[in-house]
Amino acid sequence: MPPIPGSGLAKGLAVTLRTMTKKTVTAQYPDTQPELPPRSRGVIGLFEENCTVCMLCARECPDWCIYIDSHKETSPPAAPGGRERSRNVLDRFAIDFSLCMYCGICIEVCPFDALFWSPEFEYAETDIHELTHERDKLREWMWTVPEPPALDPAAEEPKEIAAARKAADKLAAQRAKEQQEQQRQQPEEQPEEQGEKGEKGGNP
Ligand code: SF4
Ligand code: SF4
Numbered sequence: 001m002p003p004i005p006g007s008g009l010a011k012g013l014a015v016t017l018r019t020m021t022k023k024t025v026t027a028q029y030p031d032t033q034p035e036l037p038p039r040s041r042g043v044i045g046l047f048e049e050n051c052t053v054c055m056l057c058a059r060e061c062p063d064w065c066i067y068i069d070s071h072k073e074t075s076p077p078a079a080p081g082g083r084e085r086s087r088n089v090l091d092r093f094a095i096d097f098s099l100c101m102y103c104g105i106c107i108e109v110c111p112f113d114a115l116f117w118s119p120e121f122e123y124a125e126t127d128i129h130e131l132t133h134e135r136d137k138l139r140e141w142m143w144t145v146p147e148p149p150a151l152d153p154a155a156e157e158p159k160e161i162a163a164a165r166k167a168a169d170k171l172a173a174q175r176a177k178e179q180q181e182q183q184r185q186q187p188e189e190q191p192e193e194q195g196e197k198g199e200k201g202g203n204p
Helices: 007-020 056-060 105-109 135-144 159-202
Strands: 043-046 066-075 085-096 115-118
Touching (some): 056 066, 056 105, 085 135
Antiparallel strands (some): 043 115, 066 085
């Protein structure tokens, strides 16, 4: 049966009328900023102080887009007759975000918590070379890293916090013991002092 003339137009108008009354799901970016989930992968921040230049992230990166340069520095032995100690000093840390595929492997493998995801995504460039972020820029991204979510109330206490709490409890117990000792000694000292004062008061 041949289609009725104008039926396609009627169908199209029906769809338009139906969707006109529904709430829009698109957002007018950049006028409206998107509400991103807290674990969004926007850019990688480097917390340089934690980096020991172990090179694990650069070795595991499937895109080979992490560039690290370093040199060794030796420091004199802590005690006479000891051995010299050497450590790696970071010279360059860069990530080429034009190659990065945001897999997160570098962040996962870093044993020293030096790399973090930031949800920041507005760093498009007109020159592709500008997408290689050097250490200063990677450090700046750290300011945009959200704080970690609170622990589940039923979760086991992290071992670092447990150790710190144990040390604080031990210190508090030691202080309390010292205070008790002091209080026990004070009553013995006070009568003598009062006696001395009484004698002084009696003989102006
Ligand atoms: S997110 Fe993946 S691809 Fe990007 S730098 Fe890290 S390991 Fe490499
Ligand atoms: S894995 Fe972590 S500590 Fe090792 S070089 Fe990479 S960022 Fe630094």
